[in-house]
Amino acid sequence: MKKLLFAKPDLCTGCNRCSYACSAAKEGVYRPSRSRVHINNYALEGCSAPSVCFQCPGASCLKACPAIAISRNEDDVVVVDAEKCTGCGDCVSACPYGMIELNDDSCAYKCDTCDGDPVCVKECQPGALVFQEKSPEIVKIKALQMKQRSTTGTAREKRQKLGSAVMQAALETRG
Amino acid sequence: MMNLFAGKVLIVDLTTGQLSKEPLRMDWAREYWGSFGLATRYYWDAVTPDVDPLSAENALVIMPGVLTGTIVPMTGRTSMTSKSPLTGTIFNTNVGGAFGPELKFAGYDGIVIKGRSASPVFLKIVDDEVSLESAEALTGKGIFETEKSLEEAAGTPDAKCLVIGPAGEKQIPYAIVGSDAYRQMGRAGGGALFGSKNLKGIVCRGTGAVSVADMEAFQKKVTYYKETNLFDELNLGSNTDGTPILVDITNEVGVLPVRNFTQGSTPQAGKINSDAIKAVKQGDRGCATCPLACGKFTRIGDARVEGPEYEALALAGANCDVYDMETIIRYNSLCDDLGLDIMSCANTIALAMEITESGRGDLELKFGDVDFYKVVTEIALLSTERGRDLALGAKRLAEKYHSTDMSMEVKGLEIPAYDPRGNYGMGVAYATSERGACHLRAFTLFAEDPFNTSALVAEVQAMQDFSSIKWSMGFCEFWFTLDTAILADLLTVGLGEEITAEELDRAGERIWNLNRLFNVANGFTCKEDSLPEKVLKRKLENAGPAEGRVFSASDFEAAKQYYYGLRNWDENGIPSATKIAELGLEAFAS
Numbered sequence: 188m189k190k191l192l193f194a195k196p197d198l199c200t201g202c203n204r205c206s207y208a209c210s211a212a213k214e215g216v217y218r219p220s221r222s223r224v225h226i227n228n229y230a231l232e233g234c235s236a237p238s239v240c241f242q243c244p245g246a247s248c249l250k251a252c253p254a255i256a257i258s259r260n261e262d263d264v265v266v267v268d269a270e271k272c273t274g275c276g277d278c279v280s281a282c283p284y285g286m287i288e289l290n291d292d293s294c295a296y297k298c299d300t301c302d303g304d305p306v307c308v309k310e311c312q313p314g315a316l317v318f319q320e321k322s323p324e325i326v327k328i329k330a331l332q333m334k335q336r337s338t339t340g341t342a343r344e345k346r347q348k349l350g351s352a353v354m355q356a357a358l359e360t361r362g
Numbered sequence: 363m364m365n366l367f368a369g370k371v372l373i374v375d376l377t378t379g380q381l382s383k384e385p386l387r388m389d390w391a392r393e394y395w396g397s398f399g400l401a402t403r404y405y406w407d408a409v410t411p412d413v414d415p416l417s418a419e420n421a422l423v424i425m426p427g428v429l430t431g432t433i434v435p436m437t438g439r440t441s442m443t444s445k446s447p448l449t450g451t452i453f454n455t456n457v458g459g460a461f462g463p464e465l466k467f468a469g470y471d472g473i474v475i476k477g478r479s480a481s482p483v484f485l486k487i488v489d490d491e492v493s494l495e496s497a498e499a500l501t502g503k504g505i506f507e508t509e510k511s512l513e514e515a516a517g518t519p520d521a522k523c524l525v526i527g528p529a530g531e532k533q534i535p536y537a538i539v540g541s542d543a544y545r546q547m548g549r550a551g552g553g554a555l556f557g558s559k560n561l562k563g564i565v566c567r568g569t570g571a572v573s574v575a576d577m578e579a580f581q582k583k584v585t586y587y588k589e590t591n592l593f594d595e596l597n598l599g600s601n602t603d604g605t606p607i608l609v610d611i612t613n614e615v616g617v618l619p620v621r622n623f624t625q626g627s628t629p630q631a632g633k634i635n636s637d638a639i640k641a642v643k644q645g646d647r648g649c650a651t652c653p654l655a656c657g658k659f660t661r662i663g664d665a666r667v668e669g670p671e672y673e674a675l676a677l678a679g680a681n682c683d684v685y686d687m688e689t690i691i692r693y694n695s696l697c698d699d700l701g702l703d704i705m706s707c708a709n710t711i712a713l714a715m716e717i718t719e720s721g722r723g724d725l726e727l728k729f730g731d732v733d734f735y736k737v738v739t740e741i742a743l744l745s746t747e748r749g750r751d752l753a754l755g756a757k758r759l760a761e762k763y764h765s766t767d768m769s770m771e772v773k774g775l776e777i778p779a780y781d782p783r784g785n786y787g788m789g790v791a792y793a794t795s796e797r798g799a800c801h802l803r804a805f806t807l808f809a810e811d812p813f814n815t816s817a818l819v820a821e822v823q824a825m826q827d828f829s830s831i832k833w834s835m836g837f838c839e840f841w842f843t844l845d846t847a848i849l850a851d852l853l854t855v856g857l858g859e860e861i862t863a864e865e866l867d868r869a870g871e872r873i874w875n876l877n878r879l880f881n882v883a884n885g886f887t888c889k890e891d892s893l894p895e896k897v898l899k900r901k902l903e904n905a906g907p908a909e910g911r912v913f914s915a916s917d918f919e920a921a922k923q924y925y926y927g928l929r930n931w932d933e934n935g936i937p938s939a940t941k942i943a944e945l946g947l948e949a950f951a952s
Contacts, residue, residue, distance in 0.1 A: 197645065200655035201647060201648055203651065204653060215577050216571035216572065217432050217572040217573070218467065220520075230647075231543040233661075312653035312654070
């Protein structure tokens with residue numbers, strides 16, 4: 188079975204090693220703002236909620252791309268063909284979770300799970316990011332997170348909306 | 363873009379409102395690196411040593427470390443150098459969280475703040491865009507609410523802040539600068555300095571990058587040192603327990619302060635130790651790039667805080683003879699929000715308890731009172747006579763009540779939660795730190811023999827020098843097995859030019875001496891390198907292996923002179939001409 192990237196918010200400490208490692212691998216510099224994984228930190232509440240690409244079945248970004256630059260590869264991962272991307276940004280508006288954005292060259296970028304060996308997971312000491320085959324636990328976590336869809340706002344605002352909902356759910360679990 | 367450095371420093375003149383960006387002084391950076399060292403170098407350039415801390419003429423220099431903004435573990439710290447309103451010395455105070463990386467990503471190696479604004483303002487930095495904005499609407503607001511407001515002003519919750527609460531606005535000499543709600547530039551009054559400049563806070567969002575010469579090689583080095591060195595049993599206690607692990611240790615060796623440093627242990631320590639924290643822990647919290655996450659977030663009912671750390675457990679717990687975790691959490695959270703240093707504040711409250719119980723004054727505070735935390739609001743808002751008294755800090759409060767024999771401070775900075783009578787190294791560390799009683803510059807708790815002064819003094823000197831260079835890179839305390847060979851290796855790959863451990867060792871010593879010379883120029887000599895009367899004369903009680911101990915004046919003087927000798931300072935504690943020449947500090951000698 189294919190492996191997928193998931194986040195367990197109750198374990199995230201907010202350290203952001205994932206986003207440093209991701210930008211180092213993908214951009215060649217430390218630049219968390221251009222990471223493919225993001226951490227929504229709620230310092231006051233003592234909680235953090237990672238935002239990861241769900242590689243959605245029926246991915247909105249893929250459907251929205253007029254240039255057919257976005258496709259699903261053999262690993263079920265949704266990938267961008269930079270050569271074909273025109274930088275129109277339709278995918279950015281379409282993604283309900285804020286997990287695809289345009290870079291400085293107006294080219295869409297998103298998580299490609301590093302060809303099946305995500306660097307973020309290797310840096311996640313507390314085990315909040317996992318890359319594994321589906322399990323009942325993970326299906327449940329993913330379903331809960333995927334419920335928080337946004338149709339408006341910037342990518343950051345969408346991540347914030349999802350993050351806040353995940354944070355609230357985590358706080359309720361803590362009791 | 364340069365490697366590791368951003369290449370620019372932001373200069374803010376609050377009097378004129380002028381904001382400018384200057385190229386980083388690379389000649390200074392190669393001698394003083396970043397954060398602690400470089401901020402001190404810039405500070406010396408910005409003021410004269412006799413400057414009044416709370417005047418418009420004083421400057422604040424805020425700098426992250428050289429490695430801040432990279433993935434090197436535990437390098438997320440930012441520090442500020444200025445002159446303390448509590449001690450009158452130069453001081454550096456650092457904070458974790460993620461402000462430092464954000465500032466580097468915005469493109470700055472530091473901020474130099476001068477002057478005084480006519481009305482309350484905050485500094486907004488969004489990459490290249492910098493501005494001063496009105497903070498009138500935030501006057502009197504706590505740190506938690508202020509941070510939320512400033513994030514909104516910067517347009518994103520990813521923005522990071524350094525802000526003050528009402529205590530800072532009122533220039534209470536032990537007011538803090540807060541960040542990420544529960545993290546602080548905590549000691550020696552940085553918050554009062556912000557307040558004196560009418561600066562409510564700084565908010566920063568950076569979307570740029572920090573680069574290294576060879577990313578693949580750098581990443582490999584970092585992973586190597588992380589896995590083979592950092593993940594050592596010696597360091598992992600920060601992950602499993604965090605600082606609360608120290609309660610059982612200090613209690614065992616008799617240096618846990620109990621009842622205003624009257625006793626060195628308590629049978630009730632189990633109520634405030636690491637196990638007690640774990641019983642109310644909600645989760646672990648980490649600063650930027652830290653895989654260990656020493657922050658333990660706790661909650662009891664509606665009382666919550668990231669912490670309490672060891673210092674709060676010991677100083678607001680045992681030292682006030684209070685063993686109620688909810689009280690300590692409430693105390694800690696109130697201090698964090700209103701903007702007071704939990705250490706200085708609790709130490710001062712314990713002094714008030716002793717003054718009251720001895721009948722020398724009545725501050726209506728008694729040891730063991732679980733409601734004592736409510737006084738924090740009176741202090742931060744200066745709303746009562748008692749609050750105004752406590753806001754003086756231990757030194758001035760003791761003077762007012764003729765109780766200097768009871769006060770526990772050095773140069774006006776309240777003593778941390780390690781009684782020097784049970785570990786003489788901590789006494790030497792307190793007496794010789796640039797900012798008064800500080801446990802961070804050197805920490806000898808784990809020394810083999812806590813009373814072997816010559817070995818302890820050598821350890822203090824080595825740790826002070828190493829801390830100086832380690833902090834200049836942006837590290838926190840808790841990578842205990844770190845050394846300058848590792849730093850040199852990381853810098854060499856990061857910068858793309860050969861850096862040696864020897865030059866970093868020398869830089870650490872240079873930074874320590876530069877701080878010393880500032881204090882010397884300001885009239886501080888051996889006389890001020892002192893310990894409180896209580897430590898010198900009053901026998902420590904109920905202290906296990908430290909039972910009945912004092913650090914006698916003669917033993918202390920001998921240890922101090924030995925320290926000066928090791929440093930090649932004269933008997934007055936002034937760096938010798940040969941040491942000054944060796945370190946290239948001639949321009950700073952009086």
